[in-house]
Amino acid sequence: MDLQHQAAVQIGSSLDVVRTAQELADVLVPELGDLTAVDISDAVLVGDEPLNVIEGMPSHLVRVAISSGAKQWPPGLLEPGQSLSQPFGTVHIHQLQLGQALSLDREDMLKVLSSPLTSGRLIPVGAHSMTIAPLLARGRMLGTVSVWRTEQPDPFDTAERALLTEIASRAALGVDNARRYTREHRAAAALQERLLPRAETDTAGLETVGIYHPAVGGAGISGDWFDAIPLPSLRVALVIGDVFGHGLSATATMGRLRTAIQTFADLELDPAEVLTHVEGLVQRLASETPTEQRDVVGATCLYAVYDPITGKCTMASAGQPPPVVVGPDGTARDIEVSPGPPLGVGGVPFESTTVALDAGSVVTLYTDGLFELEGFDAVHGINQLRNRLAVLTGADRSLAAIGRDLIGDLTDRPPSDDVALLLARTRIISEENTASWQFPAEPASVADARESVTRQLERWGLDELALSTELVVSELVTNAIRYAGGPVGLRLIRENVLICEVADPSNTQPRLLRAAPTDEGGRGLFIVAKCTSRWGSRYGRRGKTIWTEQPLDGLPDEMVPLFDLA
Structure with missing residues (x-):
């Protein structure tokens, strides 16, 4: 016995x-x-x-x-x-x-x-x-x-x-x-791996590397994730998050939240608005959960949008620790983001914070599982992270190498909590590749806009795009003057595609309609869609911006517009 x-x-x-x-x-x-x-x-x-x-x-x-x-x-x-x-x-x-x-x-x-x-x-x-x-x-x-x-x-x-x-x-x-x-x-690890994006991205605005290590031990895999989402006008959304709980349910919740954030990102909302919408989703998920389990339905998340034209990054936090940025001079600092409650708590609004970042800065987003690794602790973890990043980050070091050295060898000491890490190195589009103008809400502004665009494309050696771009600018500026008033902003961006943006003070949603043969109008956005590879709109604090993209080598023959639309 x-x-x-x-x-x-x-x-x-x-x-x-x-x-x-x-x-x-x-x-x-x-x-x-x-x-x-x-x-x-x-x-x-x-x-x-x-x-x-x-x-x-x-x-x-x-x-x-x-x-x-x-x-x-x-x-x-x-x-x-x-x-x-x-x-x-x-x-x-x-x-x-x-x-x-x-x-x-x-x-x-x-x-x-x-x-x-x-x-x-x-x-x-x-x-x-x-x-x-x-x-x-x-x-x-x-x-x-x-x-x-x-x-x-x-x-x-x-x-x-x-x-x-x-x-x-x-x-x-x-x-x-x-x-x-x-x-x-x-099964949770396999599902988590399938739900996460590819580890590395390289765009005109940002180079990113994501690292994820699942937990080992009794707690099990939770729902940590990262994401780098390309947005129109060369902007990139950065996401880091951590779902409450462990196991398959946490991994499934992570997948739903990541999909929702990608959808809201496509709407090009302000980061605080994105988190507000995701908060509503988490509340609905909680209402579908048995009452005794509702207190574990939630997540922390940080959502940021970087604009390589202005070099500014706007972000909002829902319970996530602050990002750390290392400037090109090697100086490391925390980004003071207005703190918000974790998703699912409710009752407190989220706020967006905008910071300017120099080209070559390395921004590090992370989940709190990082602080359970060797060399970190819960009390001084952020200070230790900042000091270590200042040593590890250099202009000639790859983001993957920085991430590996930061986390270290986990072979003999696997983490007891998931660790997600997203590193991003910023780029700024050269002023030579952008041109912008502002026009009053007058009929003559349409011709001025076309002429300005034609001259700029000639300087860039993109004469073959002049006709289609003139049509796009003419339609968008005309609509802005007619329905929104002024001033009307116009910007061209030359990178891997030609981007055209027209901004106006109206918040009216543009809609693509198919006009009947006898209609005298309603073909403007149809012409825009035929002249471009894709188009869309986003909203700011005041007004909206309609953007279009055209490949620099011209549109395929099947996409060339038919000018006889009558």
């Missing part, structure tokens, strides 16, 4: 299959035998379902745990990590299938293992008696536990076999719980 009590206390404290097996091995020596080993089905180690007990014993086992007390494990005997094929015959297997331990003396062991090479790896030198018990749980055969006596003189009796059977049965539940956790952990 003392050994049973000891086994109940010591076995099953972990959700790791190997550790649980080692706890079982340790508790049996020397109380029950001199040497013990635990062999587990290879399917169990990766979280898969093992054989049903009526299907027999696993054909391949892996030794995962051994114990020899204070003595050295006998040389040549199978060691942890090594595999073996099922050595027992039909009679022995049937007894194990019934959940009963069986005992063998040395002569019986040698008969079972007829090959001298096999017997030398599976039978300890000097072993005169052996008992083996199945690890059965929920009708599944997980493996076996073997105990040998080399120094204790008496063979195993019926009571000792029954004791081993009882202990193995309890231990098997711990092993199976660990297996089921491994399966869920693997």
Whole structure:
């Protein structure tokens, strides 16, 4: 009974299959035998379902745990990590299938293992008696536990076999719980990997590298994520977030939030508005959740938009720690973002903060799991992060190298919480590649706008785009003057595409309509759509901006506009 009590206390404290097996091995020596080993089905180690007990014993086992007390494990005997094929015959297997331990003396062991090479790896030198018990749980055969006596003189009796059977049965539940956790952990990790974007992006405005490391241990994978979303006019949205809770439910929630933020990003809303909309989504998710679980529905998130034309970054935070920026001169500082509550709390508005960033600055967004790594702590974590980034960041260092050095080697010390990291190096579009004008709300401004655009395209050597761009500018400026009033802003941006922007003080949503043959109007945006590869609009604090894009090498023939639209 003392050994049973000891086994109940010591076995099953972990959700790791190997550790649980080692706890079982340790508790049996020397109380029950001199040497013990635990062999587990290879399917169990990766979280898969093992054989049903009526299907027999696993054909391949892996030794995962051994114990020899204070003595050295006998040389040549199978060691942890090594595999073996099922050595027992039909009679022995049937007894194990019934959940009963069986005992063998040395002569019986040698008969079972007829090959001298096999017997030398599976039978300890000097072993005169052996008992083996199945690890059965929920009708599944997980493996076996073997105990040998080399120094204790008496063979195993019926009571000792029954004791081993009882202990193995309890231990098997711990092993199976660990297996089921491994399966869920693997599924969550795979889902998390599929839901995250590609790690590296490179656009005219930003170069980004994202790094994600899942948690290891009892807490399990949570819902940390990062994102870099290209927006019109060369702008880029940066996102970092952390969903409350762990496991598949947290990963699924992360996927829903990431999709929602991408949708709101496409609407080109202010960062504070984006978080406000996501807050509404989280509230709906909470209302769909059982009442006892609603307090774990939520997330922290930081959403930022960087504009490489102005070099400004606008961001809003929902419970996320502040980003750290390292300037091109190597100076590191925190970005003071107006703090907001985590998503799901409600009742407090989010606020946007705008900062100017020099070209070549490295902005680091991160989740709080970073502070649980070696070299950081919860109290001084931000200061430590800032100091380390100041040392690691340099103009000639890649973002991937900075991220690897920042997180360090996690092989021997896997994180207990998810870690998500997003590093971005800023770029600023040269003034030579932009041109802007402002016109009054007068009919003559349409011709002035066309003429200004034609001259600028000639300077850039883009004469072949003059006709289509004149049409776009003419239609957009005419609509602005007619329906919105002035002043009307016009801007051209030359980068990997030609971008044309027309800004006006109206908040009216432009809509593409198909005019009937007898209609005298309604074809303006249709012409714009035919002359460009894509177009859209975004809203500011006052008014809106309609933008278009054209490839620098001209539109494909099938996209060239038909000018006879009457």
